[in-house]
Amino acid sequence: MTITPVYTTAATATGGRDGRSKTHDGSLDVKLGVPVEMGGKGEGNNPEQLFAAGYAACYLGAMKFATTQDKSLAKVPADTTVTAKVGIGPRSDKGFGIKVDIEVTMPGLDKAEVQKIADAGHEICPYSNAIKGNVAVTTSVA
Structure with a gap:
C-alpha cells in the first residue's frame, strides 16, 4: 500500500x-x-486522552466524508457526536495494549442508517485503518 x-x-x-x-x-x-x-x-x-480526542474527531470526519462518496447514505446531522473511550492495560503475552469503544449518536436518523454510516466511516478513517487487527474496537450507535 x-x-x-x-x-x-x-x-x-x-x-x-x-x-x-x-x-x-x-x-x-x-x-x-x-x-x-x-x-x-x-x-x-496522557497519551490515551490525546488518542481518544484525535480518533473521535477523525472518525466523525470520516463518516461525513463517506456520505459525500456514497449518495445512498444519509447526511451526517450537525449535532452528531462521537465519543471514543480508550482503555490501557497489561496484555496477556507481554507489555501493554489499548482497546477502544466508540459511541456514535446521530439525532434524527434511525439506528440502521447510523450503523451504515458508522461502518462506512471505519473503512475511510485513518485511525481505524491504522489499528485494524491490532486493537479491539467496538462501535455502538444510537
Whole structure:
C-alpha cells in the first residue's frame, strides 16, 4: 500500500508520560501526566486522552466524508457526536495494549442508517485503518 501524504505534522515528547509533548509548529503544547489509576498524580493529560480526542474527531470526519462518496447514505446531522473511550492495560503475552469503544449518536436518523454510516466511516478513517487487527474496537450507535 502506497500513501502520498497531503499533510504531515510532527511532535516531540520529552520526559515520557510525566513530561511534555509539543508540535513542531507550536500550535499544541501539552503537559503530560500519569493517570492516578496507573500510579501517577493525574496532573496533565496522557497519551490515551490525546488518542481518544484525535480518533473521535477523525472518525466523525470520516463518516461525513463517506456520505459525500456514497449518495445512498444519509447526511451526517450537525449535532452528531462521537465519543471514543480508550482503555490501557497489561496484555496477556507481554507489555501493554489499548482497546477502544466508540459511541456514535446521530439525532434524527434511525439506528440502521447510523450503523451504515458508522461502518462506512471505519473503512475511510485513518485511525481505524491504522489499528485494524491490532486493537479491539467496538462501535455502538444510537
